[in-house]
Amino acid sequence: MSVSQEIKYLLIRLADQYETKDFIKDDPIQFPHEVAKRGGSKRDIEISAILSSWLAYGNRKQLCLALQVLHELMGYKPFEYLNSYRWWTFKYCDINMYRFYTYYDFYTLFNNLHIYYFDIYKSHTIGEILRQSNDPLQELIYMFDNIKGFPKDKKSACKPLNMLLRWMSRKNSPVDLGLWDIKPPKLILPVDTHVHRMALELGLTKRRQADMKTALEITDAMREIWMDDPVKGDFALVGFGINHKR
Numbered sequence: 001m002s003v004s005q006e007i008k009y010l011l012i013r014l015a016d017q018y019e020t021k022d023f024i025k026d027d028p029i030q031f032p033h034e035v036a037k038r039g040g041s042k043r044d045i046e047i048s049a050i051l052s053s054w055l056a057y058g059n060r061k062q063l064c065l066a067l068q069v070l071h072e073l074m075g076y077k078p079f080e081y082l083n084s085y086r087w088w089t090f091k092y093c094d095i096n097m098y099r100f101y102t103y104y105d106f107y108t109l110f111n112n113l114h115i116y117y118f119d120i121y122k123s124h125t126i127g128e129i130l131r132q133s134n135d136p137l138q139e140l141i142y143m144f145d146n147i148k149g150f151p152k153d154k155k156s157a158c159k160p161l162n163m164l165l166r167w168m169s170r171k172n173s174p175v176d177l178g179l180w181d182i183k184p185p186k187l188i189l190p191v192d193t194h195v196h197r198m199a200l201e202l203g204l205t206k207r208r209q210a211d212m213k214t215a216l217e218i219t220d221a222m223r224e225i226w227m228d229d230p231v232k233g234d235f236a237l238v239g240f241g242i243n244h245k246r
Contacts, residue, residue: 014239028052047078053164067097096215127180163190
């Protein structure tokens with residue numbers, strides 16, 4: 001789908017306006033940044049980013065409050081917390097944590113992470129494993145397909161995992177962390193119902209369902225503007241949503 005020059009100029013302006021350090025303070029990406037600021041290792045930052053993208057649904061203020069509670073629980077040292085087995089205390093805990101998540105779901109996520117870090121990948125980070133994969137998104141789906149909230153296949157838009165890949169892969173960004181060696185052209189724009197609605201209004205897609213085909217179509221439209229970094233358009237759509245009220 002061809003993007004008009006007028007829309008291209010608008011998206012470029014919005015991306016430049018919103019991809020700044022100021023974006024971080026109201027976004028869940030603030031937590032892996034805080035872990036990094038406190039001297040966290042690559043594993044610490046990975047775990048924080050996985051946890052933060054996993055919960056990234058709904059109201060951002062409430063989401064960030066929930067993530068703050070969890071990061072304080074971990075002492076902002078996620079890998080040390082993972083290694084301590086303290087998360088095991090939530091194995092039978094059905095107390096609500098955030099939205100449709102319980103603390104048992106937190107346990108299952110950390111149980112998965114423990115298996116991968118200590119039994120499968122051992123001395124490697126998740127980023128090092130993904131770098132060797134021809135399909136990093138599919139690799140992440142395999143890793144977390146038993147975790148509530150993460151996608152089971154590529155039929156959905158896979159928003160949390162695509163967001164995680166954006167956060168961890170884009171380098172030279174004032175927002176994204178850039179710790180994984182995955183080339184930005186391989187990334188897919190994180191699409192949820194809000195981003196989908198903005199893309200429809202801008203004519204970046206005509207598809208009415210926020211699924212993987214739609215995410216790929218929107219990413220291809222952004223590639224007309226940022227050939228080597230299409231997911232930069234994520235900032236433009238966020239900015240459009242803030243500035244443009246229906």
